[in-house]
Amino acid sequence: MTGTNKPMVGTFRSAWRHRRWRRFIAATAVSSTGDLLYSVALVAFLIESTGSAGWVAGAFIARMIAWTVFGPLGGVIADRFERRKLMFVLDITRAVVMTTIALVVAADGPPVLVIALVVTSSSLSTPYRPAAVAATPLLVPEDDLAAANAAEASVSQLAWFVGPALGAAVVALSGPSLAFGVNAATFAFSAVLVAGLGNVGTGEQVTDHEPRVGMATQMLEGARAIRTTPGLVAMTFLLLAVLFAAGVESVVQVVVATERLGMGADGVGVLTACIGAGGLLAVPFSARLGRRPESGQLLVAAGVMMGLPLALLSLTHSPVVAGGLMVVEGLGNIILDVLLITMMQRACPDALLGRVFALQDSGGSLAQLLGTIVAPVLITTVSLEATLWVGGGMCALVAMLLLPSLVALSKRTEAERLRLAPLVDELSALGILGDAGQAALERIARRARLEPVPAGSVVFAEGDHPNDLFVIRSGTVVISTETEGEIRLMGAGEWFGEIGLLREIPRTATVTAADDVQLLAIPGPVFLDAVTAHERIPDPVATALHLRLSRTHPHLLDATTAAPWPAAP
Numbered sequence: 001m002t003g004t005n006k007p008m009v010g011t012f013r014s015a016w017r018h019r020r021w022r023r024f025i026a027a028t029a030v031s032s033t034g035d036l037l038y039s040v041a042l043v044a045f046l047i048e049s050t051g052s053a054g055w056v057a058g059a060f061i062a063r064m065i066a067w068t069v070f071g072p073l074g075g076v077i078a079d080r081f082e083r084r085k086l087m088f089v090l091d092i093t094r095a096v097v098m099t100t101i102a103l104v105v106a107a108d109g110p111p112v113l114v115i116a117l118v119v120t121s122s123s124l125s126t127p128y129r130p131a132a133v134a135a136t137p138l139l140v141p142e143d144d145l146a147a148a149n150a151a152e153a154s155v156s157q158l159a160w161f162v163g164p165a166l167g168a169a170v171v172a173l174s175g176p177s178l179a180f181g182v183n184a185a186t187f188a189f190s191a192v193l194v195a196g197l198g199n200v201g202t203g204e205q206v207t208d209h210e211p212r213v214g215m216a217t218q219m220l221e222g223a224r225a226i227r228t229t230p231g232l233v234a235m236t237f238l239l240l241a242v243l244f245a246a247g248v249e250s251v252v253q254v255v256v257a258t259e260r261l262g263m264g265a266d267g268v269g270v271l272t273a274c275i276g277a278g279g280l281l282a283v284p285f286s287a288r289l290g291r292r293p294e295s296g297q298l299l300v301a302a303g304v305m306m307g308l309p310l311a312l313l314s315l316t317h318s319p320v321v322a323g324g325l326m327v328v329e330g331l332g333n334i335i336l337d338v339l340l341i342t343m344m345q346r347a348c349p350d351a352l353l354g355r356v357f358a359l360q361d362s363g364g365s366l367a368q369l370l371g372t373i374v375a376p377v378l379i380t381t382v383s384l385e386a387t388l389w390v391g392g393g394m395c396a397l398v399a400m401l402l403l404p405s406l407v408a409l410s411k412r413t414e415a416e417r418l419r420l421a422p423l424v425d426e427l428s429a430l431g432i433l434g435d436a437g438q439a440a441l442e443r444i445a446r447r448a449r450l451e452p453v454p455a456g457s458v459v460f461a462e463g464d465h466p467n468d469l470f471v472i473r474s475g476t477v478v479i480s481t482e483t484e485g486e487i488r489l490m491g492a493g494e495w496f497g498e499i500g501l502l503r504e505i506p507r508t509a510t511v512t513a514a515d516d517v518q519l520l521a522i523p524g525p526v527f528l529d530a531v532t533a534h535e536r537i538p539d540p541v542a543t544a545l546h547l548r549l550s551r552t553h554p555h556l557l558d559a560t561t562a563a564p565w566p567a568a569p
Helices: 019-050 053-080 083-106 111-125 128-139 142-174 176-195 215-228 232-260 267-289 295-315 319-347 350-381 384-401 403-428 438-447 498-503 524-531 539-552
Strands: 449-453 458-460 468-474 477-481 485-490 510-513 517-523
Touching: 019 053, 019 083, 019 111, 019 128, 019 142, 019 176, 053 083, 053 111, 053 128, 053 215, 053 350, 083 111, 083 128, 083 176, 111 128, 128 142, 128 350, 142 176, 142 267, 142 319, 215 232, 215 350, 232 267, 232 295, 232 319, 232 350, 232 384, 232 403, 267 319, 295 319, 295 384, 295 403, 319 350, 319 403, 350 384, 384 403, 403 438, 438 517, 438 524, 468 524, 498 524, 517 524
Parallel strands: none
Antiparallel strands: 449 517, 458 510, 468 517, 477 485, 477 510
């Protein structure tokens, strides 16, 4: 603790300080629990109505195919539209779909129609997760990013306990229809929470004067980012190996529990609970691991912890030993989840983050589906032991082979942070950026460009379209308008150009270099993401906005310029 009430940065308490992120994680918790609740109801309905487990398998495969096929498109959508509005619309739409399923089930409708609606819901979900991952860095500062990702991972882990238990209880008491209705309500509740998030950015920054590229082009840009951004290929291969092992494990767990351990079918639940317990044990320190410069080595270790325990199940017949191995796997699961997401958020350009995550997610779904198909074939044709080593051993081996690439990634990330540090310190001292977090300042430093302006040159003219914010590093500029003439001089450490960006209006004054000037030009969308990520405009920005408008364009003054704007609805 740095004080009596202020928590240490990078801790869970520090992450929980951020009100908008609390709304976001509450929405995640509610909808994740509802999804797992309705999965139980779907199995119950299909078994009751068809009497065949084949329908259950068919529904699972159909959902995985939807994720695989529509995942890349979902990433494009996540980067194409304003994220808060997109997540709100998706929540409402899925609530409608779930309500429809509840009515069909209540009326004993055909299973085919229910599966079709379930696939529709899964397809609608594909843009949501990429948008959420891309939004998180705008909800918490860099120092708390790993803690926030760890908290979200722990919420997902808890949902795996709570969701199925609630689903079983609701189905037992009232039948599958009500469970689908409850899931619809969770989506509606999530929509209410998401609506109050305010600005969480949008990947694609397109002005009125720029053409919007097609979705196919945007999808290719995401694939190109994975190929060309150092470290993303290695992270993608590790993710594919982990999810292939997860697909294998989903099949072999039943055989291991019944044939090797003699625990019966209920043993699957025990082994799954051990994985969950390991994940919960990892939560307290996974946030701190995400901030360490050795994140590449830690990511490899997490991959080994995910795969090796699965392979080692082939060497034991002891339920106790097997449970211990699953606890280790659960530890690795949470650590890997937190590190993968945090490293990707740091390495990937913000404008492409949704597409990159969606492509990885889509490929991961395909890898998991492949694992579920390969596992029974290997068990039948070779042996259970060989299947365990193919799934778990391959995961551990891939992680170790990727060690050089992932270590290089973590070194590059740390070197980039150190390279940007002087400019980040300079930006943090500017009142215009108010309470912008470390991540936002690093994004600005990465995108800002130096522009020398000779004496007498016009930086921009009154009425021009606003594109950038400018910070004066050296020299003096003259601010003038057609009606008032010269208004004032501005020098080093001052900024200009924020009015047009914040109010979305043409430039309100002309800026001319009085002598040779060195400017730092910050792209408008990057600046707006930094300052509008808060519920209110930072005080220095609001004050400057009010004073400057009162001098140049007093008719534009209103409550939103005389004081910080209210939180977005």
